[in-house]
Amino acid sequence: MVEQTLILIKPDGLKKSLTGNILTRLSETKLEIIGAKMVKVSWQRANEHYRHLKDLPFYDELIKYIMGEYHKKKVMALVYWGENAISKVRDICGKTNPEEAESVSIRGAYGRITTKGVYENVIHASANTEDAEREIKLWFAPDELIIEAYPVVETTERVKTEKWK
Numbered sequence: 671m672v673e674q675t676l677i678l679i680k681p682d683g684l685k686k687s688l689t690g691n692i693l694t695r696l697s698e699t700k701l702e703i704i705g706a707k708m709v710k711v712s713w714q715r716a717n718e719h720y721r722h723l724k725d726l727p728f729y730d731e732l733i734k735y736i737m738g739e740y741h742k743k744k745v746m747a748l749v750y751w752g753e754n755a756i757s758k759v760r761d762i763c764g765k766t767n768p769e770e771a772e773s774v775s776i777r778g779a780y781g782r783i784t785t786k787g788v789y790e791n792v793i794h795a796s797a798n799t800e801d802a803e804r805e806i807k808l809w810f811a812p813d814e815l816i817i818e819a820y821p822v823v824e825t826t827e828r829v830k831t832e833k834w835k
């Protein structure tokens with residue numbers, strides 16, 4: 671099945687200068703990148719992204735982590751597209767817990783568990799098609815992707831925004 675999946679190079683991945691390395695590993699999948707950008711993660715977006723974990727004890731620490739409190743205040747967001755994109759990317763990332771992830775996987779090679787118990791695992795990748803749709807729509811606007819990944823509607827809403835002076 672042709673799918674799209676959201677990748678985030680998390681703040682620890684950026685701080686450790688792993689961007690090039692991670693993109694090289696992901697290129698093994700032969701998938702296409704259909705969107706890419708640097709993002710300063712707002713509290714709202716962090717909470718929306720991890721809303722399924724809201725009741726877990728490490729949640730507040732996780733929000734601080736993804737917002738870059740402990741590393742750099744940014745993530746790199748990408749959308750990969752192609753045949754079985756979700757599982758291809760997840761396989762290269764490895765298991766959530768870096769200690770359980772295969773040592774050749776991205777998380778196995780570069781992740782760690784903090785003293786506060788958070789898995790700093792350098793990369794996020796959507797887990798299934800429902801998550802991918804929710805996450806891609808949360809992180810990207812339709813015109814930031816080079817293909818129409820999901821149906822769009824036209825709008826003439828007026829929103830306050832910035833443009834170059």
Ligand code: UDP
Pocket residue numbers: 723728732765766787788789790791794795796797
């Ligand atoms: N996480 C953690 N401890 C856990 C489970 C998750 O610190 O016991 C963190 C970890 O950074 C993980 C993120 O929360 O990547 C999201 O968790 P999820 O269960 O969605 O795992 P993922 O889809 O990222 O593999």
Ligand code: MG
Pocket residue numbers: 796797
């Ligand atoms: Mg997940």
